[in-house]
Amino acid sequence: xxxxxxxxxxxxxxxxxxxxxxxxxxxxxxxxxxxxxxxxxxxxxxxxxxxxxxxxxxxxxxxxxxxxxxxxxxxxxxxxxxxxxxxxxxxxxxxxxxxxxxxxxxxxxxxxxxxxxxxxxxxxxxxxxxxxxxxxxxxxxxxxxxxxxxxxxxxxxxxxxxxxxxxxxxxxxxxxxxxxxxxxxxxxxxxxxxxxxxxxxxxxxxxxxxxxxxxxxxxxxxxxxxxxxxxx
Amino acid sequence: xxxxxxxxxxxxxxxxxxxxxxxxxxxxxxxxxxxxxxxxxxxxxxxxxxxxxxxxxxxxxxxxxxxxxxxxxxxxxxxxxxxxxxxxxxxxxxxxxxxxxxxxxxxxxxxxxxxxxxxxxxxxxxxxxxxxxxxxxxxxxxxxxxxxxxxxxxxxxxxxxxxxxxxxxxxxxxxxxxxxxxxxxxxxxxxxxxxxxxxxxxxxxxxxxxxxxxxxxxxxxxxxxxxxxxxx
Amino acid sequence: xxxxxxxxxxxxxxxxxxxxxxxxxxxxxxxxxxxxxxxxxxxxxxxxxxxxxxxxxxxxxxxxxxxxxxxxxxxxxxxxxxxxxxxxxxxxxxxxxxxxxxxxxxxxxxxxxxxxxxxxxxxxxxxxxxxxxxxxxxxxxxxxxxxxxxxxxxxxxxxxxxxxxxxxxxxxxxxxxxxxxxxxxxxxxxxxxxxxxxxxxxxxxxxxxxxxxxxxxxxxxxxxxxxxxxxx
Amino acid sequence: xxxxxxxxxxxxxxxxxxxxxxxxxxxxxxxxxxxxxxxxxxxxxxxxxxxxxxxxxxxxxxxxxxxxxxxxxxxxxxxxxxxxxxxxxxxxxxxxxxxxxxxxxxxxxxxxxxxxxxxxxxxxxxxxxxxxxxxxxxxxxxxxxxxxxxxxxxxxxxxxxxxxxxxxxxxxxxxxxxxxxxxxxxxxxxxxxxxxxxxxxxxxxxxxxxxxxxxxxxxxxxxxxxxxxxxx
DNA sequence: TATGAATGAGTGTTCATTCAT
DNA sequence: AATGAATGAACACTCATTCAT
Numbered sequence: 001x002x003x004x005x006x007x008x009x010x011x012x013x014x015x016x017x018x019x020x021x022x023x024x025x026x027x028x029x030x031x032x033x034x035x036x037x038x039x040x041x042x043x044x045x046x047x048x049x050x051x052x053x054x055x056x057x058x059x060x061x062x063x064x065x066x067x068x069x070x071x072x073x074x075x076x077x078x079x080x081x082x083x084x085x086x087x088x089x090x091x092x093x094x095x096x097x098x099x100x101x102x103x104x105x106x107x108x109x110x111x112x113x114x115x116x117x118x119x120x121x122x123x124x125x126x127x128x129x130x131x132x133x134x135x136x137x138x139x140x141x142x143x144x145x146x147x148x149x150x151x152x153x154x155x156x157x158x159x160x161x162x163x164x165x166x167x168x169x170x171x172x173x174x175x176x177x178x179x180x181x182x183x184x185x186x187x188x189x190x191x192x193x194x195x196x197x198x199x200x201x202x203x204x205x206x207x208x209x210x211x212x213x214x215x216x217x218x219x220x221x222x223x224x225x226x227x228x229x230x231x232x
Numbered sequence: 233x234x235x236x237x238x239x240x241x242x243x244x245x246x247x248x249x250x251x252x253x254x255x256x257x258x259x260x261x262x263x264x265x266x267x268x269x270x271x272x273x274x275x276x277x278x279x280x281x282x283x284x285x286x287x288x289x290x291x292x293x294x295x296x297x298x299x300x301x302x303x304x305x306x307x308x309x310x311x312x313x314x315x316x317x318x319x320x321x322x323x324x325x326x327x328x329x330x331x332x333x334x335x336x337x338x339x340x341x342x343x344x345x346x347x348x349x350x351x352x353x354x355x356x357x358x359x360x361x362x363x364x365x366x367x368x369x370x371x372x373x374x375x376x377x378x379x380x381x382x383x384x385x386x387x388x389x390x391x392x393x394x395x396x397x398x399x400x401x402x403x404x405x406x407x408x409x410x411x412x413x414x415x416x417x418x419x420x421x422x423x424x425x426x427x428x429x430x431x432x433x434x435x436x437x438x439x440x441x442x443x444x445x446x447x448x449x450x451x452x453x454x455x456x457x458x459x460x461x462x463x464x
Numbered sequence: 465x466x467x468x469x470x471x472x473x474x475x476x477x478x479x480x481x482x483x484x485x486x487x488x489x490x491x492x493x494x495x496x497x498x499x500x501x502x503x504x505x506x507x508x509x510x511x512x513x514x515x516x517x518x519x520x521x522x523x524x525x526x527x528x529x530x531x532x533x534x535x536x537x538x539x540x541x542x543x544x545x546x547x548x549x550x551x552x553x554x555x556x557x558x559x560x561x562x563x564x565x566x567x568x569x570x571x572x573x574x575x576x577x578x579x580x581x582x583x584x585x586x587x588x589x590x591x592x593x594x595x596x597x598x599x600x601x602x603x604x605x606x607x608x609x610x611x612x613x614x615x616x617x618x619x620x621x622x623x624x625x626x627x628x629x630x631x632x633x634x635x636x637x638x639x640x641x642x643x644x645x646x647x648x649x650x651x652x653x654x655x656x657x658x659x660x661x662x663x664x665x666x667x668x669x670x671x672x673x674x675x676x677x678x679x680x681x682x683x684x685x686x687x688x689x690x691x692x693x694x695x696x
Numbered sequence: 697x698x699x700x701x702x703x704x705x706x707x708x709x710x711x712x713x714x715x716x717x718x719x720x721x722x723x724x725x726x727x728x729x730x731x732x733x734x735x736x737x738x739x740x741x742x743x744x745x746x747x748x749x750x751x752x753x754x755x756x757x758x759x760x761x762x763x764x765x766x767x768x769x770x771x772x773x774x775x776x777x778x779x780x781x782x783x784x785x786x787x788x789x790x791x792x793x794x795x796x797x798x799x800x801x802x803x804x805x806x807x808x809x810x811x812x813x814x815x816x817x818x819x820x821x822x823x824x825x826x827x828x829x830x831x832x833x834x835x836x837x838x839x840x841x842x843x844x845x846x847x848x849x850x851x852x853x854x855x856x857x858x859x860x861x862x863x864x865x866x867x868x869x870x871x872x873x874x875x876x877x878x879x880x881x882x883x884x885x886x887x888x889x890x891x892x893x894x895x896x897x898x899x900x901x902x903x904x905x906x907x908x909x910x911x912x913x914x915x916x917x918x919x920x921x922x923x924x925x926x927x928x
Numbered sequence: 929t930a931t932g933a934a935t936g937a938g939t940g941t942t943c944a945t946t947c948a949t
Numbered sequence: 950a951a952t953g954a955a956t957g958a959a960c961a962c963t964c965a966t967t968c969a970t
Contacts, residue, residue, distance in 0.1 A: 020952080023950085027950090043275050046942080046944080047944065048943070049942095056951075056952090057951060057953055058944090058945085058953060059946085059947085059950090059951065059952055059953065060952070062944095062946090062952055063950065063951075083387050107286050126358060126359045154425070156421070156433055157414075157415055157418055157420045160404075160415070160418060160419060162321060163400070163404075163407075163420065164396065166403075167402070168396050168401065171399050172395075175395075180391075183392070186388045186389060186392060187392060190388055190392060190396065191426070192320075193425050193427075194423070196425060196431055199386055199428055225371070247931095249969095249970065250933075250970080253933070253970095254933070259932085274939095278960060278961085279961070281960095282961075289934060289935045290936065290937095290961090290962085291934070291936065291964080292934055292935070294934075294961095294962070295932095295933070295934075300961095336968095433934055486929085489930090490941080507739050510963075510964060510965080511966095520832040520931090521930060521932055522699065522929060522932060522933055522965090522966085523929090523932065523966095523967085523968085524929080524930055525932075526965095526966075526967090531965085590821040590822060590823040595823075616760060617890070618895055619883045620879075620885070621800055621878075621882055624868075624870070624882060624883060624929095626868070628860065628886065631866070632859070632863065633863070635859040635860070635862075636856075639855070646853075647856070650852045650853055650856060651856060653852070654852055654856060655890070656892075657889050657890050658886045658889050658890040659957090660889060660895055663850055669771060711952095713948095714949080715951065717949095717953095717956070718953090721954075721955085741965060743939075743941095744939070744940090752955075752956090753955065754940090754941085754956085754957070755941095755942085755955070755957065756954075756955055756956070758940095758941070758942080759953095759954070763940090764940095875969095901940090
């Protein structure tokens with residue numbers, strides 16, 4: 001038995017080391033991908049850009065991904081998870097739905113403003129965007145449906161809400177990237193009105209303050225943003 | 233005088249023939265481009281696809297365009313002009329702004345539904361879309377601004393209105409293309425609420441009937457749609 | 465007989481008009497070619513450049529030339545004839561050979577300096593150069609051989625003289641085009657020494673003054689130079 | 697310690713193998729380029745010719761060069777270094793400048809005669825030639841200037857000497873390629889006279905014998921010449 | 929004879945993918 | 950697992966040449 005353990009232990013060790021190394025390489029590729037997509041957009045990015053930025057060889061890429069789009073998907077997922085959970089941790093669950101939604105949107109924009117890499121990345125991925133509806137439903141299942149049924153939002157198809165939320169926010173970020181002044185509260189108010197919130201109430205909620213969520217330094221968002229800044 | 237005419241006639245004739253041929257080829261390229269973009273999207277389309285579809289040689293392409301994107305731009309412009317003018321001709325100018333807007337949006341969607349090529353094309357060009365704000369302002373200058381100042385829409389940045397209108401409509405069309413059932417009145421109502429129209433009023437207006445504009449058979453929209461259908 | 469003349473006269477007239485027109489178009493092509501070759505070098509010039517500069521159509525080109533190189537050849541010949549005969553008219557035939565040669569070389573350089581188009585053209589045609597030996601022998605047959613036999617130049621192969629004269633002058637012009645200061649008398653002296661003239665005598669002859677030949681305004685050189693200047 | 701070596705060896709091995717393969721491919725491309733330029737001249741050579749001759753794929757070319765001209769430059773440099781060092785090793789440094797120069801020129805011509813590929817290549821690259829002045833100055837810095845200041849050559853601009861040397865030699869090689877009989881001593885004598893050497897002395901020096909330098913069989917010159925011969 | 933639209937072979941360049949080491 | 954040289958299909962673009970008008 002001891003023998004067995006002794007025999008397997010080195011294997012486990014090697015396996016663990018191998019897996020860690022594998023994870024590290026994977027992370028480097030995703031991080032590099034995030035930065036390159038932010039720099040060159042979805043269609044301007046090729047495998048070579050990513051592997052060079054990640055400091056690995058071409059061949060290694062194919063040990064982790066099949067196509068460049070897979071990197072985009074992985075980066076989108078990783079970022080979306082991080083960000084959405086950061087935001088949801090910051091939202092007071094006792095607030096009414098409209099206020100929670102408003103808080104989430106504004107926190108998202110603040111996060112983007114605070115992380116130019118993320119801003120660029122999001123503005124550039126265009127129609128390949130995060131699939132906000134899905135992510136939203138992962139973290140806060142049935143939020144939209146429940147709110148509609150509870151009468152907080154007026155009746156409308158769920159996916160229409162998430163669609164408008166997603167593409168509207170994207171359009172907003174694109175204007176920010178373009179250097180224009182954007183009126184975020186006006187945007188939030190418009191979304192709330194669309195959801196059936198009365199004009200004055202919408203304006204009031206849209207004006208409520210948010211605090212930008214704190215991003216842990218080991219997060220992909222923080223790491224890649226820092227590396228990206230350094231290279232610009 | 234007769235002499236003059238006799239001398240100039242052959243020149244005019246040759247010139248006219250040449251110009252007509254040139255125009256025909258140009259039209260074929262734009263029409264082919266529209267179809268290919270509808271089939272393969274913006275990034276999947278290459279010059280070769282277009283010239284093959286148009287039945288002209290590679291070299292001919294470069295007598296008319298520099299890049300494939302120029303074809304996209306030309307197609308967008310041609311379609312946008314046709315469609316917007318068709319729709320605006322159909323709108324009763326005496327209606328209040330909210331009803332005119334609702335009518336326009338619904339007519340646009342109907343037109344798209346009736347012309348699968350146009351639907352695909354529009355859904356696929358994505359963020360390269362028509363620049364609705366601009367086109368809207370060409371045909372109905374200051375419509376949004378005036379409506380806001382007149383108190384018909386609630387105050388918000390002009391470009392935010394056109395942004396949401398454009399990207400929202402695009403998202404809607406993408407769902408139609410995907411074969412989903414979409415609730416156009418619900419969409420229109422959402423847009424109207426966003427603009428400050430009260431819930432009941434928005435619902436009422438969104439439910440008003442539209443007649444799909446008649447498309448003249450020589451229009452690019454009709455021609456290319458017919459050809460496209462035939463090839464599918 | 466009168467009848468005959470009357471009948472043929474109009475024909476002659478038309479023929480003459482036709483030939484004149486043909487000559488005019490030909491001249492325009494050669495002139496345009498000269499300018500384009502000066503602008504873009506031998507390998508950078510394509511038929512389109514020439515026809516556009518000449519203001520004629522592509523098809524017309526093929527009524528006069530088969531290839532773009534034929535234009536180069538025609539331009540070279542026309543310019544070489546003009547220039548060499550201008551220079552030879554200016555040379556005092558009673559001078560000893562060394563002085564005549566020195567005068568010719570210096571006049572050639574002066575002519576080039578005074579006509580930037582010609583300078584550029586000559587510097588850019590490179591190894592396709594004028595075939596100076598041949599042109600020289602056209603205008604002054606056996607000049608080199610006679611001078612050698614008379615003991616004015618020391619014995620050496622004739623074509624070696626013209627080779628060194630041609631490529632040396634070309635190298636000189638290239639330095640002028642590059643904006644460098646060149647010492648023309650030093651060059652002439654070097655050529656004369658190469659021909660066997662003693663050092664002091666060579667220096668003396670190389671320092672003799674020349675007057676730049678007058679170029680008639682209807683010459684290709686003058687015409688194309690003027691047009692070229694205007695377009696730069 | 698043994699451990700260390702064992703760990704690094706495989707890396708070194710892989711690296712070495714890779715570098716060797718890389719070097720081999722590079723050499724094949726340069727060698728192929730040399731042969732194709734000799735066959736078709738500078739302007740008649742395209743990337744496809746080179747890769748086909750080298751037996752590699754189109755894509756491989758771009759792993760080593762950006763343009764076809766880069767191959768020309770590489771070939772010129774490689775040949776020039778080989779040849780010039782061969783010649784300079786053969787020259788007795790104790791001889792007076794005029795004799796050393798004469799020896800160099802004659803050895804160069806002999807080398808060209810003995811290597812038809814090199815002869816063709818040199819004659820065809822024309823004005824893109826070796827930049828003899830530069831190469832000369834690399835190997836024998838200030839040779840011309842020092843000789844002038846020492847009174848061995850008569851005063852004249854340095855670059856005029858190298859210009860005439862280069863273009864004169866090139867013209868000579870072109871005649872050899874054309875199958876004409878050329879009088880190399882006469883050429884050398886002409887160059888020497890140009891430099892101020894007296895006629896008799898020039899003739900004497902130009903007549904001194906040279907031994908054609910021995911080319912090691914692994915040299916680019918030898919390798920590519922052999923391959924080229926075999927294919928003609 | 930002049931025109932210029934149309935042609936298509938030729939060439940340069942990119943980039944995903946494979947594979948021997 | 951990692952490397953990176955090699956590959957070749959795909960694509961962009963040029964330009965000499967033809968031919969109907």
